[in-house]
Amino acid sequence: MSKKQKKHIYKPRPISGFPEWLPQVRRIEQQWMDHIRETFERYGYCSIETPSVEELDVINAKGGDGGADVDKEVYVIERLHKDEDSKEARLALHFDQTVPLARYVAQHFNDLVFPFKRYQMQRVWRGERPQAGRFREFYQCDIDVINIDNLPLHFDAEMPAIIWETLSSLSGMEDENICLRISNRKILMGLLDDLEIENKVDVTRWIDKLDKLDANLIKKEIGDLGVSAAAIEKIMSLVSLKTRDPQAILDHVASISTSEAITEGAEELAFVMKNLAHLPEGAAVADLAIVRGLDYYTGTVYETVFTDDPAYGSICSGGRYDDLAGNYINKHLPGVGISIGFSRLFDRLRIANKLGAERISPADVLVVLPSEDKRGLTAVTAQRLRARGIKVEQYHNPQKIGKQMSYAEKKGIPYVWFPPFDDDGAHEVKNMASKEQAAADPDAWKMP
Amino acid sequence: MSKKQKKHIYKPRPISGFPEWLPQVRRIEQQWMDHIRETFERYGYCSIETPSVEELDVINAKGGDGGADVDKEVYVIERLHKDEDSKEARLALHFDQTVPLARYVAQHFNDLVFPFKRYQMQRVWRGERPQAGRFREFYQCDIDVINIDNLPLHFDAEMPAIIWETLSSLSGMEDENICLRISNRKILMGLLDDLEIENKVDVTRWIDKLDKLDANLIKKEIGDLGVSAAAIEKIMSLVSLKTRDPQAILDHVASISTSEAITEGAEELAFVMKNLAHLPEGAAVADLAIVRGLDYYTGTVYETVFTDDPAYGSICSGGRYDDLAGNYINKHLPGVGISIGFSRLFDRLRIANKLGAERISPADVLVVLPSEDKRGLTAVTAQRLRARGIKVEQYHNPQKIGKQMSYAEKKGIPYVWFPPFDDDGAHEVKNMASKEQAAADPDAWKMP
Numbered sequence: 043m044s045k046k047q048k049k050h051i052y053k054p055r056p057i058s059g060f061p062e063w064l065p066q067v068r069r070i071e072q073q074w075m076d077h078i079r080e081t082f083e084r085y086g087y088c089s090i091e092t093p094s095v096e097e098l099d100v101i102n103a104k105g106g107d108g109g110a111d112v113d114k115e116v117y118v119i120e121r122l123h124k125d126e127d128s129k130e131a132r133l134a135l136h137f138d139q140t141v142p143l144a145r146y147v148a149q150h151f152n153d154l155v156f157p158f159k160r161y162q163m164q165r166v167w168r169g170e171r172p173q174a175g176r177f178r179e180f181y182q183c184d185i186d187v188i189n190i191d192n193l194p195l196h197f198d199a200e201m202p203a204i205i206w207e208t209l210s211s212l213s214g215m216e217d218e219n220i221c222l223r224i225s226n227r228k229i230l231m232g233l234l235d236d237l238e239i240e241n242k243v244d245v246t247r248w249i250d251k252l253d254k255l256d257a258n259l260i261k262k263e264i265g266d267l268g269v270s271a272a273a274i275e276k277i278m279s280l281v282s283l284k285t286r287d288p289q290a291i292l293d294h295v296a297s298i299s300t301s302e303a304i305t306e307g308a309e310e311l312a313f314v315m316k317n318l319a320h321l322p323e324g325a326a327v328a329d330l331a332i333v334r335g336l337d338y339y340t341g342t343v344y345e346t347v348f349t350d351d352p353a354y355g356s357i358c359s360g361g362r363y364d365d366l367a368g369n370y371i372n373k374h375l376p377g378v379g380i381s382i383g384f385s386r387l388f389d390r391l392r393i394a395n396k397l398g399a400e401r402i403s404p405a406d407v408l409v410v411l412p413s414e415d416k417r418g419l420t421a422v423t424a425q426r427l428r429a430r431g432i433k434v435e436q437y438h439n440p441q442k443i444g445k446q447m448s449y450a451e452k453k454g455i456p457y458v459w460f461p462p463f464d465d466d467g468a469h470e471v472k473n474m475a476s477k478e479q480a481a482a483d484p485d486a487w488k489m490p
Numbered sequence: 491m492s493k494k495q496k497k498h499i500y501k502p503r504p505i506s507g508f509p510e511w512l513p514q515v516r517r518i519e520q521q522w523m524d525h526i527r528e529t530f531e532r533y534g535y536c537s538i539e540t541p542s543v544e545e546l547d548v549i550n551a552k553g554g555d556g557g558a559d560v561d562k563e564v565y566v567i568e569r570l571h572k573d574e575d576s577k578e579a580r581l582a583l584h585f586d587q588t589v590p591l592a593r594y595v596a597q598h599f600n601d602l603v604f605p606f607k608r609y610q611m612q613r614v615w616r617g618e619r620p621q622a623g624r625f626r627e628f629y630q631c632d633i634d635v636i637n638i639d640n641l642p643l644h645f646d647a648e649m650p651a652i653i654w655e656t657l658s659s660l661s662g663m664e665d666e667n668i669c670l671r672i673s674n675r676k677i678l679m680g681l682l683d684d685l686e687i688e689n690k691v692d693v694t695r696w697i698d699k700l701d702k703l704d705a706n707l708i709k710k711e712i713g714d715l716g717v718s719a720a721a722i723e724k725i726m727s728l729v730s731l732k733t734r735d736p737q738a739i740l741d742h743v744a745s746i747s748t749s750e751a752i753t754e755g756a757e758e759l760a761f762v763m764k765n766l767a768h769l770p771e772g773a774a775v776a777d778l779a780i781v782r783g784l785d786y787y788t789g790t791v792y793e794t795v796f797t798d799d800p801a802y803g804s805i806c807s808g809g810r811y812d813d814l815a816g817n818y819i820n821k822h823l824p825g826v827g828i829s830i831g832f833s834r835l836f837d838r839l840r841i842a843n844k845l846g847a848e849r850i851s852p853a854d855v856l857v858v859l860p861s862e863d864k865r866g867l868t869a870v871t872a873q874r875l876r877a878r879g880i881k882v883e884q885y886h887n888p889q890k891i892g893k894q895m896s897y898a899e900k901k902g903i904p905y906v907w908f909p910p911f912d913d914d915g916a917h918e919v920k921n922m923a924s925k926e927q928a929a930a931d932p933d934a935w936k937m938p
Contacts (some may be wrong), residue, residue: 404535
């Protein structure tokens, strides 16, 4: 049977939950990545990457009550033709960058300088049911700092400052209003302790829904958990505070409780807000109703919402954890970090047509090929421009000039360069937007 | 049982074949990535990324004799808690970027502008036995161009020019000599056809070993395949040619055969070499013994070796294929491409200590914190420097200045900035290498 006969067309289709972009969209995605990375580095955070997989035991050792929920979503990998008696450890794709960070810090502990300030921008995988804004493979951009024994509160304030600077200046975000909501878990948890409430996690789960559900419904649900009406009033009064004023936090909390843990939480939150005073109005707000689901947060917590559409959920979340890597190393390693849900944010703006994704080619200039015998001249011209950092496509075929120009137009290349068509001619360059064409020197021309 | 009691330390260990770097090495890796990407874009190639997975059927549809070999290495992924009756397609991590490119072009055919010039720099996975220079997870940097029906030979020459420019100027490669070896399969395959040799693939497999094994041994092995001594002499004579001179290629090949396919191959190779005449001596050589294993190459083929250590194998390979996406779409889509084995190359230089991986922090400047009451001043100083694009760490604790400076030293931060310690003092900056310290204005200072 010849190859020809065997040929079978397997028509490809998109894989649900695994996004893929056309070049013009990918171009903006890359600009976003560069921008985020550049901002993280401007604050002196170093990059790390970890393998896409962890040992399944490492992922399961993570502990905390979050473990069980999360492990439904894990993808394991396996060689298609594995040896049945293989002794290799089971591997799973990481579902976040926090477990890998904890494992990394434990494993390389002796080779790191603390406080260890790192950012990490990789794909993560979760086998959840795909839906709008939820992918199975997506990018996260994390920034964390870890120290030994003691981590200054300074960093709890640095995180939202970095995130604000990053997100507010992303291209396409000009007309979006976002708000960083900040709280400190010591406050609400402290009050629940004071009130001797048993199922604290259930109560906080309802508090967390305050911006989505009616307050009376939530009070009723908390009541159904066996919490007294007086206690509910106290809780609702506590979490009603939304302010950027550090003193208002201290006053409000003190009016409800002066117990030690609660006061400590209020002072920490006030410190953070004081250090964010330089941000514009509405950028960062202390909001005592913020809980964040993950059990390992022990102090400051963050989430970030679109001011006009908080129901879309948080696009950037994080907080402080007392002991990040305790499952992997016998050291006390407190940390604070925050994670941008990159793909989720990016896809929202893509769907809203706010990315301005128009250019396909990264080239600034297309050098035309007037005729086959000018191929050398076209090549040399392109190289002279490239030598000065200009991005140049060299056209490949001596087709009609109109066809070459339409190629530039379709790819969004803003300038078309004409090498001299005859020996005593001059180089010329055409601005595709203004249609102006003028003589130019390939060793001196600059993009206007 | 309290949490404390439950705690179990799971000591993490490296996963064989899945590399992970310390921050100072990752920093250079990132510089390499930026450099490669920058060069690809300087030639007008656009970026795409594809999901980490493909449907297993798409990977298997790839066809060609290479399929069976490769599929031993494929990793499949699976949700840990999948529904037993799930109708979802089986997914596998991609083992290269060529299959994903073919699928991408077929799937998005109507939305692409041709010739489609793209680069792709992603991780790929192969479940091979890990060994020196062979990873199970590694980066490849691919550049390809695909056209409809017909792809000018221009691009066969552009590929090695781009690769030379990229690789020769990577940091750490200054003292390395590399050589791009180029051939055209029409020449050798044409001769084998002329000679009516049956097991062509086996013969070429031996030819491919000419730079590793003794020529007499190879002749014997080819003889054992049933090839006559006269035919072997002709083959060995053909593949002995190594030259950069286009005319020498034409003359040499014509002296052995003037059949149509062979002559066409020689003319194509001569065209490519003529267009690479601007490269330095030794950078690119026509070498008729180059075969490349993959069956889908139909014309030009490339490989790249260390001139002093060709036995390390190829660090960058590729070639022309007649019909890339024929398994996925009923169009004729010829292409040419080349792929840098990034991790393989990077790890070689890392092990040889040639990367100069010393700086941990990306920061240019550390601003010290003289005392707690100066925290605001330190923060404002850092922001003034950052506003001008300088990368700045702000020290977090009012520790002894000596301790703060030693932190800068350990992280490789080249400048330490001292905000005024008292009201009428001046800002000063210290160069950590030269130990010079001088007054400086945070709104005007530039790194020397």
